[in-house]
Each structure stands twice: as structure tokens, then as C-alpha cells.
Amino acid sequence: MNRKVPRELVEALVSGKLFCILGHAEPDGDCVGSQVALGHFLSRLGGEVHLLSPGPFQRPEIVPFASRFELAMEPALRERRPLVVVVDCSALERIGDFAASIGGLTTIVIDHHSSGRGFGDLTYIDPTSPSVTLLVERVISSMGGTPDETEARMLFFGLGTDTGFFRHLDARDPDVYEAMARLNGAGATPKQIYEMIYSGKPLASRILLGRALSRTEALFDGRVLSTYETIEDMRTFGAESRDSDSLYQLLQATGGCEAVILIREEDERTCSVGLRANGGIDVGAIAGAFGGGGHKKAAGFEWTGSREAIKELLLRELSALFRAP
Ligand SMILES: [Mn+2]
CATH class of the missing domain: 3.10.310.30 (Diaminopimelate Epimerase; Chain A, domain 1)
Incomplete structure (x- = not known):
């Protein structure tokens, strides 16, 4: 159990100015929710943020976010030495060609998978967390922030996705429900998030x-x-x-x-x-x-x-x- 966000990781994010936030191939709601929420928060602090993804954006619930993502890291961007944050990803293979693009750049990993080979210079990994978005919520609060409405919805979206809309939560873990209460206070409701995840499916x-x-x-x-x-x-x-x-x-x-x-x-x-x-x-x-x-x-x-x-x-x-x- 590693509930406390490492101080070096928080310091790196606080002092960063240029960020590339990456997720795994075939992204899902937890991956996209973590990337969008963290990116939105870092932008609010004045950072320049690039959301990167190997794609493809197939699941209907994440299609609306596809246009916010860049599918490759431009060489000009790489030369400016962005701080890289990889979310929801336990193995380098899962980020596809980006594995080569991020070589030599300082990389933060925020993840909740228990398997996989470790990578990254600064890591925050908690396999007891039902979603990475809950870890991002802790990162934001460790940086002295509070999720705004957009961030709260994206964070709730990731939690709803990875728990099968809360059906798979079977641990006695009040921290999870306290986080949900905070996100609800910031404007995320189960009804909205249920619709984000489960509506809009094609008749076919x-x-x-x-x-x-x-x-x-x-x-x-x-x-x-x-x-x-x-x-x-x-x-x-x-x-x-x-x-x-x-x-x-x-x-x-x-x-x-x-x-x-x-x-x-x-x-x-x-x-x-x-x-x-x-x-x-x-x-x-x-x-x-x-x-x-x-x-x-x-x-x-x-x-x-x-x-x-x-x-x-x-x-x-x-x-x-x-x-x-
Ligand atoms: Mn996940």
C-alpha cells in the first residue's frame, strides 16, 4: 500500500512547465480520464500540456475525446525536453512507438497495475487503487490543488469505468468513497458519469x-x-x-x-x-x-x-x- 504521493514526484510536477501526458494503446476511460484531468489541472497552473496516445480510440465512450490527443511526439516538442507523465500503463510496450520518443526524457509513471516490468524515473504505483484517476486526484491534492468540475467528472469517469460502474468494488476501503464524495462535491454525479460510459451505443x-x-x-x-x-x-x-x-x-x-x-x-x-x-x-x-x-x-x-x-x-x-x- 503506497497511498502517499512521493515528494520528488510532486516537486517535479510543481516545477514543470512543459508536459507530455501519455497513456496506453487502445485507451479506456481510466486512461483518458487520468490524462485529461491531469492535463487540465496542469494547464490551470500555467503549464503547456500535450496529451499523447498511441490510439486507436475505439470504445464509444472515449471517442468524444479523441481530437484532444496527438498520435506522435513531434521532434520539435521532444527537443524542448518535456516532463513525461505515463498513466495507467505497467509496461513500455503498451505505449507503442512512444517508448522510443520518451527515451532520455524524465518520466513519471502513475499506475495501479500490480504486474508488469517497472519503468520511469519517478513512480507512484498503488495496486490497491481501483482506478488511476483516484491516484491523479491524490497527486492534484498533494500539489495543493482541488479538482475543478471538468477534472472531477473525468476522474469519476475513470473510476466508474474501471469498477464496472462500482460493481467490482469489493474491498472495505473508505478512502475510495471519501474521494467519490469530494468529486461529487466538485460537480460529478453518478447519473452524468453513467450516461458518459453507457449511453450512445450504436443500435448495431x-x-x-x-x-x-x-x-x-x-x-x-x-x-x-x-x-x-x-x-x-x-x-x-x-x-x-x-x-x-x-x-x-x-x-x-x-x-x-x-x-x-x-x-x-x-x-x-x-x-x-x-x-x-x-x-x-x-x-x-x-x-x-x-x-x-x-x-x-x-x-x-x-x-x-x-x-x-x-x-x-x-x-x-x-x-x-x-x-x-
Ligand atoms: Mn486503469
């Missing part, structure tokens, strides 16, 4: 959801639910219509369900596999056996081969855990 995504649900197969007496999406689905509905979060949520609500498998054909040769667990099963370990990774309750991997073939391999792996009593 609802129809695709229906297709994937109707294909669900109950395995091991319903303890495992498995479904899939095809290349044809992607052609018909578009990649932006994929909504695995909603699909997992609906399937995981099934009585007796302990794990969910989602197999997606990415192209003629490759599938991506998503795994979710309700109970005690460690799907991170299963994904790891196939060269992937993740957490105990949410993990995934990429696979070269057909949808049927990967399902067979997964069933073999799972049968040890789910053999009928």
Missing part, C-alpha cells in the same frame, strides 16, 4: 449482442457459458459494435455460471479469446497457459487457429476444473 451493437447471446452454449452443467462472434459479424456490424462488457455482464448474471468464454474471429487465421470468472476460478492462469494474461477474474489471449479448435483446447484445459462430481 445491441443487435450483435443478441446474436452472440443466442449462440451461448452451456458447458459442464452450465458452470461455463461459451459464445462467439464471427468475421461475418464484424463485416456486418463493424468493429465499433463489439461490446464485450455488456455481453459478459449479461452472461455472468446467469445462475450457476462460474466462467464465461467469448471467442472472436479476428481474421481468417486468428481468434481472440476473452475469459471471465464469477467465482474462485483463476481465468488469468488459464489464459497464461495459452500465452495470454490478465487478472484472476478477467483475462484473454490471442490464438492462431479456428474457433472450433481453440474451443476444444479450452474445454480440455477446463475439464480438469469442471469434471462432473
Whole structure:
């Protein structure tokens, strides 16, 4: 547990004038929320701020922010030696080509992942924090500031995203709720943030959801639910219509369900596999056996081969855990 923001890190931010704030590839609400809020705060203090991202901005809830981000670091900007802040990112590979651009520049890392190889000159990492935005809130207050309304909303947005709108908060941790109370006092409400995260989805995504649900197969007496999406689905509905979060949520609500498998054909040769667990099963370990990774309750991997073939391999792996009593 590392709740106190390191003093050197605070001093670097306070004395900085030019900042590049970077996040991971395929950004999500926690990443974007952390970048926008911290950038907004540093601008208010008079800093020049550049928000950088490898993109792509696919999730509908972050599309409205895409135009604020630069997809590469201009050489002229690099020559001015900005202070780099990397958020929500535990490994350099996750920032793509920026890993080369930030070489030799002082780099701050603010993150809540427990895995990954460390990088950065000054780090603030707290794996007990449900979102990076809550760490950014602590950074802002350590710098003597208070989030304004824009910052409070972005910070709440990140927390709402990473906790599945607070459904995954299961620790007894009043600090989280005290932070939420402060953000609410600054103008962020659950209703606004719920709409930011969950509204505005294309109709095609609802129809695709229906297709994937109707294909669900109950395995091991319903303890495992498995479904899939095809290349044809992607052609018909578009990649932006994929909504695995909603699909997992609906399937995981099934009585007796302990794990969910989602197999997606990415192209003629490759599938991506998503795994979710309700109970005690460690799907991170299963994904790891196939060269992937993740957490105990949410993990995934990429696979070269057909949808049927990967399902067979997964069933073999799972049968040890789910053999009928
Ligand atoms: Mn995060």
C-alpha cells in the first residue's frame, strides 16, 4: 500500500512547465480520464500540456475525446525536453512507438497495475487503487490543488469505468468513497458519469449482442457459458459494435455460471479469446497457459487457429476444473 504521493514526484510536477501526458494503446476511460484531468489541472497552473496516445480510440465512450490527443511526439516538442507523465500503463510496450520518443526524457509513471516490468524515473504505483484517476486526484491534492468540475467528472469517469460502474468494488476501503464524495462535491454525479460510459451505443451493437447471446452454449452443467462472434459479424456490424462488457455482464448474471468464454474471429487465421470468472476460478492462469494474461477474474489471449479448435483446447484445459462430481 503506497497511498502517499512521493515528494520528488510532486516537486517535479510543481516545477514543470512543459508536459507530455501519455497513456496506453487502445485507451479506456481510466486512461483518458487520468490524462485529461491531469492535463487540465496542469494547464490551470500555467503549464503547456500535450496529451499523447498511441490510439486507436475505439470504445464509444472515449471517442468524444479523441481530437484532444496527438498520435506522435513531434521532434520539435521532444527537443524542448518535456516532463513525461505515463498513466495507467505497467509496461513500455503498451505505449507503442512512444517508448522510443520518451527515451532520455524524465518520466513519471502513475499506475495501479500490480504486474508488469517497472519503468520511469519517478513512480507512484498503488495496486490497491481501483482506478488511476483516484491516484491523479491524490497527486492534484498533494500539489495543493482541488479538482475543478471538468477534472472531477473525468476522474469519476475513470473510476466508474474501471469498477464496472462500482460493481467490482469489493474491498472495505473508505478512502475510495471519501474521494467519490469530494468529486461529487466538485460537480460529478453518478447519473452524468453513467450516461458518459453507457449511453450512445450504436443500435448495431445491441443487435450483435443478441446474436452472440443466442449462440451461448452451456458447458459442464452450465458452470461455463461459451459464445462467439464471427468475421461475418464484424463485416456486418463493424468493429465499433463489439461490446464485450455488456455481453459478459449479461452472461455472468446467469445462475450457476462460474466462467464465461467469448471467442472472436479476428481474421481468417486468428481468434481472440476473452475469459471471465464469477467465482474462485483463476481465468488469468488459464489464459497464461495459452500465452495470454490478465487478472484472476478477467483475462484473454490471442490464438492462431479456428474457433472450433481453440474451443476444444479450452474445454480440455477446463475439464480438469469442471469434471462432473
Ligand atoms: Mn486503469
